[in-house]
Amino acid sequence: MGSWRESFETTIRELELANRKKEALRDLLDRNRMSRSTYDFLIRELEDEISRLRDHVRVLAKSMNERIGELHRQERLIEGFLAWLELMHVGGEIDDETYNHQMDIFTSGLDATRSEIKQIEEALRRIK
Template sequence: MSSWKQTFETVSQELEMANRKKQALEDLLAKNRMSRPTYEHLLRGLEEEINRLKTHQKSLAKNMTERVSELQRQISLIETFLTSLELHRVGQEVDEETYTHQRDILTNGLEASKIELKQIENALDKISK
């Protein structure tokens, strides 16, 4: 699993948990099962945690956006290499075994890059919601 993905999932889960706790605090206060001073004390701590997590999430989103740009460049480069390989094959400048081997390596790299790009884009969509 990519390091960004594990970090993204951890931060998202922690943020979701903190928001659920905040909602639970509000519910307890509304049902008079907690005093206002206790609520405010606990709420301050939760809001600090939520703000810290949101800041971390923004930083992560910035890094992920940079990775998107890097992957887009990488995909373009691999596609260029594949096209060049095809041209060399058509021009009979490369034997079939070498062509097949290089094509498979480039195709695998291209697919892996596209998968990671899609995963990051999906994660960034979740952050923006």
């Protein structure tokens, strides 16, 4: 689950910091605390960094959307297993203990899957 999270959070923090630096540079120039040539040099480097970070965010968003697709497939698969388990239990093919044990396992997996989908969707909303 966390493979996307750390990279996403780090990149977002770096992008926010770069944007604050850009604002600070503009403020320093406006208050005549920095020469235009120094500003131009620093802002060019900073804009390159911001562009690189935005590109990285786009790549991350793409992989996060792919992960959501994988998780939705996993969700459907688990739901299918749960339905099959219900059928087996109703048909008397498995006892109550086995049914309850398997139901707990599949339900936990389904909850974790749905939780990760929600977390990724919330993270993606932050960058739109």
